[in-house]
Amino acid sequence: MAKKTKAARKQSAGVAKKKAKVAKAKSAVKKKRAVPAAGGSSSPSTPGPVGNAGSRTGVPASAGGTVSIRMYRGLLGDFFFVKHSVGATAFKMLIDCGVLQCIGSKANKPVTSLGKQRIIAGADDFMKACGGELDLVVATHEHYDHLSGFILANDIFKPLKIAKVWMAWTEDRTDKVANGYRNKKGRALAALSALARSSALAADSDEMKTVTNLLQFYGGIDPVGSDGMAVARRKSNGDLSGNASCEAVLEWLRTKAGPNNVSFLKPGEVVRWGLRDAFRAYVLGPPREDAKKLRQLDPSKGTAREVYLAKGEDVETVIGLAALHGDGAGPPRPNDQPFVPLHWCPYGPNGERLKKNGAKQKLNAEVVATYTKADAKYRRIDIDWLGSAENLALKIDGDVNNTSLALGLELADRRVLLFPGDAQVGNWLSWGDQTYPADDSKDGPKLKIDEILARAVFYKVGHHASHNATLRERGLELMTDPRLCAMIPVVEQTAHEQVTKSSPNGWSMPYGDLYKRLNELTGGRILRGDGEANAEKSKFKASIFRLSYGADFKAGDPLWVELALDL
Ligand SMILES: [Zn+2]
Ligand SMILES: [Zn+2]
Numbered sequence: 410m411a412k413k414t415k416a417a418r419k420q421s422a423g424v425a426k427k428k429a430k431v432a433k434a435k436s437a438v439k440k441k442r443a444v445p446a447a448g449g450s451s452s453p454s455t456p457g458p459v460g461n462a463g464s465r466t467g468v469p470a471s472a473g474g475t476v477s478i479r480m481y482r483g484l485l486g487d488f489f490f491v492k493h494s495v496g497a498t499a500f501k502m503l504i505d506c507g508v509l510q511c512i513g514s515k516a517n518k519p520v521t522s523l524g525k526q527r528i529i530a531g532a533d534d535f536m537k538a539c540g541g542e543l544d545l546v547v548a549t550h551e552h553y554d555h556l557s558g559f560i561l562a563n564d565i566f567k568p569l570k571i572a573k574v575w576m577a578w579t580e581d582r583t584d585k586v587a588n589g590y591r592n593k594k595g596r597a598l599a600a601l602s603a604l605a606r607s608s609a610l611a612a613d614s615d616e617m618k619t620v621t622n623l624l625q626f627y628g629g630i631d632p633v634g635s636d637g638m639a640v641a642r643r644k645s646n647g648d649l650s651g652n653a654s655c656e657a658v659l660e661w662l663r664t665k666a667g668p669n670n671v672s673f674l675k676p677g678e679v680v681r682w683g684l685r686d687a688f689r690a691y692v693l694g695p696p697r698e699d700a701k702k703l704r705q706l707d708p709s710k711g712t713a714r715e716v717y718l719a720k721g722e723d724v725e726t727v728i729g730l731a732a733l734h735g736d737g738a739g740p741p742r743p744n745d746q747p748f749v750p751l752h753w754c755p756y757g758p759n760g761e762r763l764k765k766n767g768a769k770q771k772l773n774a775e776v777v778a779t780y781t782k783a784d785a786k787y788r789r790i791d792i793d794w795l796g797s798a799e800n801l802a803l804k805i806d807g808d809v810n811n812t813s814l815a816l817g818l819e820l821a822d823r824r825v826l827l828f829p830g831d832a833q834v835g836n837w838l839s840w841g842d843q844t845y846p847a848d849d850s851k852d853g854p855k856l857k858i859d860e861i862l863a864r865a866v867f868y869k870v871g872h873h874a875s876h877n878a879t880l881r882e883r884g885l886e887l888m889t890d891p892r893l894c895a896m897i898p899v900v901e902q903t904a905h906e907q908v909t910k911s912s913p914n915g916w917s918m919p920y921g922d923l924y925k926r927l928n929e930l931t932g933g934r935i936l937r938g939d940g941e942a943n944a945e946k947s948k949f950k951a952s953i954f955r956l957s958y959g960a961d962f963k964a965g966d967p968l969w970v971e972l973a974l975d976l
Contacts, residue, residue: 474684476820477973478867479538480896481531482938483962484508484524485873485903485918486554488531489828489896490538490969491818493683500684502545504828504869506532506558509903520902525561527962532562534959534968542570545682546662549830550577550813554873556658563649574666575680577695577814580659581673586697590812597805598624604798616799618909623802674814677843682818691817691825691861694832696839705835706807706877810872811836817861821976825864827888831872837880862887866894866953867972870927873899874919885926892953894934894972895927901939936970945970 474495481488486508493500508524549555559566579587605621649661663671674680678692696702764770813830815837820826829837844855865888872878874897879885897919904918919927919937927935933948942958942965949956954974958967 473976475973475975476683476826477971478826478869478896479959479969479971480898480936480938481528481535481969482940482967483527483900484531484554484898484938485521485900486524486528486557487549487830487869487898488528488535488558489869489898490535491826493687495684498684500544500682500687501539501542502547502682503535503539503543504547505549505555505830506535507553507555508557508561509554510557510561517908518903518906520900521906524900524903527968528558529562529565530962530968532558532565536565536569541568543572545573545575546571546666547575547814547816547828548580548659548662549815549828551580551655551659551809552831553655555830556655559658559661560649560651560653563653567648569665571662571665572670574662574671575814575816576659576671576673577812578673578675578697579695579812584673586700587673590703594805594809597801601798601802601805615909616796619799620802622907622909623806676839677845679846679849687821689819691819691845691856692814693817693829693840693858693861694815694836695812696836696842699839699842702835702839702842703811704808705838706804706811706833807833807877810878813871815840817865819861819864820974823864824866824890825861826867826869827862827865828869829871829878831878833872833878834880837871837878837884841883859887863889866890866892866974868893868895868927870895870897870919870923872918873897873904874923874927876917876920876923879923879927881926885923885930888930891932893931894936894949894952894954895931896936896970896972898938901937936972940970942967942970 474493477490477492477494479490479492481490484507487505488507489504491502491504506528508528509521510524578584579590581587601620602624605617605624647661647664649657653661672680674692675697676692676694680690680692682688682690810831811833813832813836815829815832816827818826818828840858844857845861847854847856862884868885868888870879899918901918905915907915924935932951934952935948936945936956946956952972954972957971957973959969959971960967962968
């Protein structure tokens with residue numbers, strides 16, 4: 410937008426005037442469209458970076474009205490409806506809409522499989538609540554548990570109108586740094602997906618279970634496909650099919666809003682939200698300048714091990730393994746193999762060794778046993794390589810979390826609502842790498858992240874309260890406002906169903922020590938996706954927020970929980 414304004418200035422006064430007139434008329438039409446029919450509510454203006462509109466001069470003394478945060482419950486996934494209303498008008502924002510989906514047998518994951526019904530019921534309720542029109546959709550990152558609602562309830566969302574979309578800079582197709590990152594990730598995911606489909610590899614091995622579990626975050630095995638994260642799964646009419654990828658969802662959102670209404674936000678930026686752009690939002694992450702932080706998932710010191718994003722070698726190994734076992738994407742490529750073609754031995758559909766002419770190969774039983782006995786599997790190179798696949802899957806997963814758009818939504822009185830997506834350690838650490846303009850003046854005072862976190866009265870707990878997605882000293886301990894409340898989009902039973910041999914109890918969400926400290930800092934004011942409403946109500950009696958619940962999805966199990974704050 411800034412570039413267009415500059416270009417316009419270079420034109421002759423007459424042309425500029427004419428163009429401005431056309432633009433004004435166009436914008437009037439657009440604004441007219443954005444205002445819904447009687448009974449509806451919408452902001453007449455939409456948010457944009459500070460400085461894009463001359464009329465925006467600092468924070469209004471008092472924006473008035475009410476700000477509410479609604480979390481849809483029963484989901485291991487984020488689905489938040491944030492609203493700023495004054496009288497009958499409202500600014501309506503959706504932050505993510507997704508739920509973790511099952512891979513494999515529903516019998517093994519009965520609670521996980523319920524998530525689909527919940528999000529469809531939630532989408533239905535949400536469309537009624539927002540009147541089918543949104544001022545802003547924030548898509549924090551490319552994970553199924555943050556985006557799958559748009560796939561699973563695509564029919565319900567079809568009529569949704571979206572004025573603006575915010576995404577992280579990592580999703581910007583015109584950004585070289587982002588494209589390099591995405592290509593690498595797409596290649597690695599395609600290799601993992603090919604492996605997961607291979608009949609020759611033990612699907613029930615611990616390593617493969619981890620791989621398929623983590624592929625859930627991209628929409629399962631098929632949606633990732635051999636074409637990586639390509640946008641190949643949208644129907645010809647633009648709808649999202651049942652097996653759409655997360656990438657297809659992001660594309661769907663961008664198309665709904667129109668390319669000029671999508672902002673790819675960078676850390677340190679300040680953007681506007683709320684009725685009449687009443688409020689500021691600080692863009693905290695994902696990090697851009699320090700690539701190392703984008704890859705840092707766990708603490709540098711302490712008991713947790715340090716994990717870094719897929720090194721090139723890991724990706725190559727998994728591509729080689731997938732090619733070795735055949736993924737239906739064509740013959741193995743010599744460059745992906747560890748041995749030259751002379752030494753290749755083809756496999757049959759049941760994993761049996763074949764001769765080059767396709768006949769079954771007779772092998773020395775003693776030699777075969779050396780590699781296939783239960784206690785001799787370590788000798789097989791493919792079993793060894795599966796460890797690489799597991800590592801790669803874990804690293805990609807954490808790395809995508811680190812691309813989360815982390816936002817500090819500020820209210821007029823400077824209180825802050827913190828929405829970090831699934832940001833992991835490196836993303837949190839980077840928030841201190843930049844300062845944030847304290848007001849809209851060009852050379853005005855700057856804020857440090859410590860000051861922003863000290864004003865947080867609401868914390869959407871990062872990554873469903875896992876162990877490495879809320880920093881201690883540089884994070885939660887800085888949230889010192891005694892009015893602090895938290896929401897955790899988690900269903901503990903769903904997390905526990907994600908079982909592999911190396912994690913027999915599934916995922917630890919919420920993580921014990923973090924939960925304990927959150928409980929202390931909030932005085933117990935924590936709302937969970939699987940929380941018990943009466944117990945939660947008793948904790949919120951003295952809160953600055955008004956607590957309410959939606960209609961029951963099942964008896965005693967409301968569809969959503971909401972916090973409202975009068976300004
Ligand atoms: Zn995530
Ligand atoms: Zn998540």
